[in-house]
Amino acid sequence: MARLIDPLFGDSASGGIAGALYYKDQGDYQAIVNRPHRISRSSPGQLAQRVKFRSCCSAWLALSSNEKLWWYENREDLPSGRAAFMQNCLNL
Numbered sequence: 001m002a003r004l005i006d007p008l009f010g011d012s013a014s015g016g017i018a019g020a021l022y023y024k025d026q027g028d029y030q031a032i033v034n035r036p037h038r039i040s041r042s043s044p045g046q047l048a049q050r051v052k053f054r055s056c057c058s059a060w061l062a063l064s065s066n067e068k069l070w071w072y073e074n075r076e077d078l079p080s081g082r083a084a085f086m087q088n089c090l091n092l
Contacts, residue, residue: 056085
């Protein structure tokens with residue numbers, strides 16, 4: 001069954017067909033392309049990185065507000081104190 005995102009007779013119609021194909025109408029051209037099926041390739045390195053990321057997130061949540069403020073004040077060029085903490089934690 002087709003699922004349309006924009007009106008079919010509008011300026012730009014698009015949508016998926018049976019989860020495998022994708023139809024796109026952008027005025028000048030129409031295309032039906034095959035939607036690639038993504039296979040999860042979780043290597044041991046990826047799994048280890050995910051575990052490390054989760055532990056860093058838990059460590060950030062365990063910090064007091066004063067510790068979070070310290071990370072914010074010492075973040076250098078990073079947008080937030082959490083980003084500085086995560087970068088430091090993941091690079092250990």
